[in-house]
Amino acid sequence: xxxxxxxxxxxxxxxxLYIQTWNEQEKQNDFQLAIEIKKLKIDVQDxxxxxxxxxxxxxxxxxxxNELSENIDSxxxxxxxxxxxxxxxxxxxxxxxxxxxxxFNIKLTALKIKQAMNMYHKDAFAITDMFFPNCMYxxxxxxxxxxxxxxxxxxxxxxxxxxxxxxKSSNPPLKGVWDQDAxxxxxxxxxxxxxxxxxVFVGFVYYEKIDERxxxxxxxxxxxxxxxxxxxxxxxxxxKKLPNVKINPKKCCKCQxxxxxMH
Numbered sequence: 001x002x003x004x005x006x007x008x009x010x011x012x013x014x015x016x017l018y019i020q021t022w023n024e025q026e027k028q029n030d031f032q033l034a035i036e037i038k039k040l041k042i043d044v045q046d047x048x049x050x051x052x053x054x055x056x057x058x059x060x061x062x063x064x065x066n067e068l069s070e071n072i073d074s075x076x077x078x079x080x081x082x083x084x085x086x087x088x089x090x091x092x093x094x095x096x097x098x099x100x101x102x103x104f105n106i107k108l109t110a111l112k113i114k115q116a117m118n119m120y121h122k123d124a125f126a127i128t129d130m131f132f133p134n135c136m137y138x139x140x141x142x143x144x145x146x147x148x149x150x151x152x153x154x155x156x157x158x159x160x161x162x163x164x165x166x167x168k169s170s171n172p173p174l175k176g177v178w179d180q181d182a183x184x185x186x187x188x189x190x191x192x193x194x195x196x197x198x199x200v201f202v203g204f205v206y207y208e209k210i211d212e213r214x215x216x217x218x219x220x221x222x223x224x225x226x227x228x229x230x231x232x233x234x235x236x237x238x239x240k241k242l243p244n245v246k247i248n249p250k251k252c253c254k255c256q257x258x259x260x261x262m263h
Contacts, residue, residue, distance in 0.1 A: 004150030
């Protein structure tokens with residue numbers, strides 16, 4: 001089975017997937033760390049949702065921010081300590097990024113909640129669904145025919161339709177989404193279609209740094225691009241084919257395999 005995480009790595013750089021595939025222990029540790037960080041971010045969002053239910057329409061922005069922030073610090077601290085205790089290499093800058101993004105999103109959410117409460121003249125409890133629709137988190141999806149498996153960060157269910165959502169901590173492009181994010185999203189969409197016998201026409205990439213969800217249409221061209229990537233991934237992971245890559249200094253300096261790469 002091909003894990004969607006392998007597709008993500010391939011979209012970053014096929015050579016990094018090659019090195020990662022044949023260095024299994026490091027691959028497992030990196031994958032587990034990514035899962036734990038995603039789980040922490042999702043749990044923090046769930047805590048913010050619970051805190052939101054206590055907000056009243058007469059509260060000011062600062063008071064709303066304080067309510068949304070309740071128990072956030074202690075939760076992040078206890079969970080990052082738990083991740084470190086698993087012998088996973090969670091770096092201090094990763095922890096700081098989680099904290100900074102969380103509080104930036106809380107400030108933006110507070111402004112949106114205040115605006116919505118003023119508009120509808122209701123407390124936050126009555127408009128929670130506007131910000132947190134019915135959804136499933138960290139849902140395992142797989143398709144035996146495609147030999148594809150992955151965990152979708154979030155699946156929103158609105159009026160009987162399913163919408164995959166993936167969370168990204170990277171900087172977004174000025175418009176739209178990055179190609180690699182679109183490919184990852186359509187992979188989840190196809191698995192969703194198989195799992196729930198439905199059609200998925202739209203998914204969303206949520207860029208945490210700007211607290212913005214950007215839609216992606218699951219069209220034919222995007223689906224074809226995914227199948228081509230799956231073919232290339234199989235060549236690397238099953239046939240041990242060494243891919244040719246174009247050197248990109250800005251990208252290479254961010255790669256954990258820079259010192260091992262054979263470019």
